[in-house]
Amino acid sequence: MxxxxxxxxxxxxxxxxxxxxxxxxxxxxxxxxxxxxxxxxxxxxxxxxxxxxxxxxxxxxxxxxxxxxxxxxxxxxxxxxxxNAALLAELERTRASRRTRAQRMVERLGPDTGLTWAQVQEQSGEDVTVGRPHIADALIASGVVASREEAFASYLSSRSKYHVSHYAPDPxxxxxxxxxxxxxxxxxxxxxxxxxxxxxxxxxxxxxxxxxxxxxxxxxxxxxxxxxxxxxxxxxxxxxxxxxxxxxxxxxxxxxxxxxxxxxxxxxxxxxxxxxxxxxxx
Missing domain, CATH: 3.20.20.140 (Metal-dependent hydrolases)
Known part of the structure; x- marks a missing residue:
């Protein structure tokens, strides 16, 4: 099996x-x-x-x-x-923070790449947990990078000037x-x-x-x-x-x-x- x-x-x-x-x-x-x-x-x-x-x-x-x-x-x-109410509340808090974080990263990326939040939404769809991979896909679609790997190695790295942290619970x-x-x-x-x-x-x-x-x-x-x-x-x-x-x-x-x-x-x-x-x- x-x-x-x-x-x-x-x-x-x-x-x-x-x-x-x-x-x-x-x-x-x-x-x-x-x-x-x-x-x-x-x-x-x-x-x-x-x-x-x-x-x-x-x-x-x-x-x-x-x-x-x-x-x-x-x-x-x-x-x-x-x-389960307690788990759902924690997940919603994390999802909301992820979305806000993604929006702030796009705001930082915009002047240098031309990226917009609408382009990211085209990649993520409705009611989806938005994350950096969706930003990467938007960068690919707009011709800024060739792959998710390239996006994460540069624009979306935790060490880049575009990085924004988000809320996450203690493990x-x-x-x-x-x-x-x-x-x-x-x-x-x-x-x-x-x-x-x-x-x-x-x-x-x-x-x-x-x-x-x-x-x-x-x-x-x-x-x-x-x-x-x-x-x-x-x-x-x-x-x-x-x-x-x-x-x-x-x-x-x-x-x-x-x-x-x-x-x-x-x-x-x-x-x-x-x-x-x-x-x-x-």
């Missing part, structure tokens, strides 16, 4: 609809796929309805954008109650919210140093105290050394080890199923959920 527990649709910064994502998962030979869009569950219904046609089991998930002392941390939450707080919503929290790509600074182990230990269930150890942004470190840390802290693609369609080179989670670990994640939300199987 091939299980990929980290993917994105166009409800956040992926390029495919949830239905297209499910079809792509079937084409990639996956048996189970999780949709984990940033700070939103809007794609769940579409993905769930595609289960019967694709034969791929759907895992409802989310990726929460967090921060600790200015360092970005991403938390995957599986099987949450999508109507331990986010883990508690996921557990309170009946879900199962897993830390995404904890040692992806190529993306920027990564948190120290004490932050992960605080997340464990708050209910963290696992570490996404097998990820393309982890070096062999990072994978070894992750496996040792997971064993020491009693955490489950997952692997996944972090697929974004054409938005990234990541391929569906390039890293996977074992069926045994997957069933342990399912068993920890208390929300009544579970995988949708064919």
């Amino acid at each position: 091939r299980i990929d527990l980290h993917t994105h649709s166009n409800q956040s910064d992926g390029t495919q609809t949830p239905v297209e994502l499910m079809r792509a998962a079937a084409d990639a030979g996956l048996d189970v796929v999780a949709l984990t869009d940033h700070d939103t569950t809007r794609g769940w219904g579409q993905a769930a309805r595609a289960v019967r046609d694709t034969g791929v089991s759907f895992v409802p998930g989310i990726e929460i954008s967090c921060a600790s002392d200015g360092i970005s941390v991403h938390l995957l939450g599986y099987f949450i109650d999508p109507l 331990a707080h986010a883990a508690r919210l996921v557990r309170a919503a009946g879900g199962v929290p897993v830390m995404a790509h904890p040692f992806a140093a190529a993306r920027g600074r990564t948190v120290e182990v004490d932050v992960i230990e605080r997340m464990v105290d708050a209910g963290l269930a696992g570490l996404e150890v097998h990820h393309r942004d982890h070096t062999a050394e990072a994978i070894g470190r992750g496996l040792q840390l997971a064993e020491r802290l009693g955490l489950l080890v997952t692997g996944s693609s972090d697929y974004h369609g054409t938005g990234k080179v990541n391929g569906l199923g390039e890293n996977t989670t074992s069926p045994e670990v997957f069933e342990q994640l399912v068993a920890q959920a208390t929300s009544g939300t579970g995988p949708i199987r064919p």
Whole structure:
């Protein structure tokens, strides 16, 4: 059984609809796929309805954008109650801050690139979690850069003069919210140093105290050394080890199923959920 527990649709910064994502998962030979869009569950219904046609089991998930002392941390939450009031309020606060941040970045970019907010909206669509990838796509469409990679290496880098920070919850707080919503929290790509600074182990230990269930150890942004470190840390802290693609369609080179989670670990994640939300199987 091939299980990929980290993917994105166009409800956040992926390029495919949830239905297209499910079809792509079937084409990639996956048996189970999780949709984990940033700070939103809007794609769940579409993905769930595609289960019967694709034969791929759907895992409802989310990726929460967090921060600790200015360092970005991403938390995957599986099987949450999508109507949990406390979690919804936190997600809405984050989404609103992301949108305001994106608008301010476009204001800074405008004089040098000619970029407008309307161009970014053309890329993101309505009611989507707006992020830097949408700004990157607008820069591509206007001919300023050739790819998202080029955009993030220059205009959208956290070190560029155009960068603006946004609100993000503390990762331990986010883990508690996921557990309170009946879900199962897993830390995404904890040692992806190529993306920027990564948190120290004490932050992960605080997340464990708050209910963290696992570490996404097998990820393309982890070096062999990072994978070894992750496996040792997971064993020491009693955490489950997952692997996944972090697929974004054409938005990234990541391929569906390039890293996977074992069926045994997957069933342990399912068993920890208390929300009544579970995988949708064919």
